[in-house]
Amino acid sequence: MTPQGLYCSPGDFYIDPPGAVARAVVTHGHADHARPGHGHALATPETLDTMRHRFGADGVPNGQALPYGESLTIKDVTLRFAPAGHVLGSAQAVLEYDGQRIVVSGDYKRRADPTCTPFEVVTCDVFITEATFGLPVFRHPDASAEIAKVLRARAASPERCVFVGVYALGKAQRVMTLLRQAGYDAPLYIHGALEGLCALYERYGIALGELRAATGASEDELRGQIVLAPPSAARDRWARRLPDPVIAVASGWMGVRARARQRGAELPLTISDHADWDELTRTIRDVQAREIWVTHGREDALIHYAASLGMTARALSLIGREEEGE
Ligand SMILES: [Zn+2]
Numbered sequence: 001m002t003p004q005g006l007y008c009s010p011g012d013f014y015i016d017p018p019g020a021v022a023r024a025v026v027t028h029g030h031a032d033h034a035r036p037g038h039g040h041a042l043a044t045p046e047t048l049d050t051m052r053h054r055f056g057a058d059g060v061p062n063g064q065a066l067p068y069g070e071s072l073t074i075k076d077v078t079l080r081f082a083p084a085g086h087v088l089g090s091a092q093a094v095l096e097y098d099g100q101r102i103v104v105s106g107d108y109k110r111r112a113d114p115t116c117t118p119f120e121v122v123t124c125d126v127f128i129t130e131a132t133f134g135l136p137v138f139r140h141p142d143a144s145a146e147i148a149k150v151l152r153a154r155a156a157s158p159e160r161c162v163f164v165g166v167y168a169l170g171k172a173q174r175v176m177t178l179l180r181q182a183g184y185d186a187p188l189y190i191h192g193a194l195e196g197l198c199a200l201y202e203r204y205g206i207a208l209g210e211l212r213a214a215t216g217a218s219e220d221e222l223r224g225q226i227v228l229a230p231p232s233a234a235r236d237r238w239a240r241r242l243p244d245p246v247i248a249v250a251s252g253w254m255g256v257r258a259r260a261r262q263r264g265a266e267l268p269l270t271i272s273d274h275a276d277w278d279e280l281t282r283t284i285r286d287v288q289a290r291e292i293w294v295t296h297g298r299e300d301a302l303i304h305y306a307a308s309l310g311m312t313a314r315a316l317s318l319i320g321r322e323e324e325g326e
């Protein structure tokens with residue numbers, strides 16, 4: 001750990017540094033991991049495209065794409081990306097040096113998600129894991145049961161619309177594919193902030209079905225429809241034309257009643273792109289590491305759990321990880 005973030009000295013690069021550095025390895029495009037202005041950024045092609053979309057080409061002046069599974073030697077370190085199952089392009093960084101393997105998980109989940117490549121278990125000596133939902137109370141329900149609530153709310157109130165608050169990267173597209181899997185094939189109305197990333201997902205072959213701009217649609221047109229937008233848009237001028245919206249929010253935190261209330265969610269949907277307690281502990285068992293380092297989230301319970309399995313475990317306490325896309 002350095003003040004600039006997690007640093008790999010034999011390779012001379014940072015992993016997900018919170019500020020601009022000379023050489024960065026970026027696990028995925030969420031704002032708490034991907035920053036603009038690095039001298040050189042190494043990431044999967046999907047993550048680099050996400051960063052270019054968010055920061056402009058100038059924000060990613062020297063991006064190098066490394067697809068899943070391909071290896072690259074950086075000084076004395078061999079690096080490859082393994083899928084993390086979190087959002088499109090999300091990766092674990094697999095580092096090999098001097099006969100040892102360290103895996104930096106980035107953010108991850110183990111549940112099925114057709115919008116990204118599933119998490120790959122990579123056995124290692126040291127596993128550096130997130131722990132956003134690292135408490136036994138966090139057990140995410142089945143996402144399709146949460147989506148059924150949206151469809152029920154829509155059917156129950158044909159004069160209203162259902163507003164679903166979603167983060168633009170990952171959650172939006174996952175909710176769309178969950179709706180499609182549930183058989184909902186009507187157009188989905190979207191806020192302008194989602195357009196670019198939805199188009200990017202479609203360019204990578206993730207079918208989202210028909211999307212229409214919600215901005216400019218009349219109140220009558222939106223009756224009985226599902227509208228997806230960033231959660232904050234529910235309180236904007238933008239939302240004033242929506243026909244008496246049922247406010248839903250899709251987030252891993254919606255199982256916590258106080259958070260749901262704070263977000264103004266009439267219909268909280270616990271849909272998470274992070275591992276819950278069972279997924280975290282299962283992963284710690286699967287990777288068979290000697291040491292576990294916990295980067296961010298609720299570290300204590302997970303450290304206690306890893307120690308109970310005979311692993312050495314410690315907290316890295318990374319700062320600046322206000323989760324995006326939870
Ligand atoms: Zn993330």
Ligand SMILES: [Zn+2]
Pocket residue numbers: 030032033107321323324
């Ligand atoms: Zn994160």
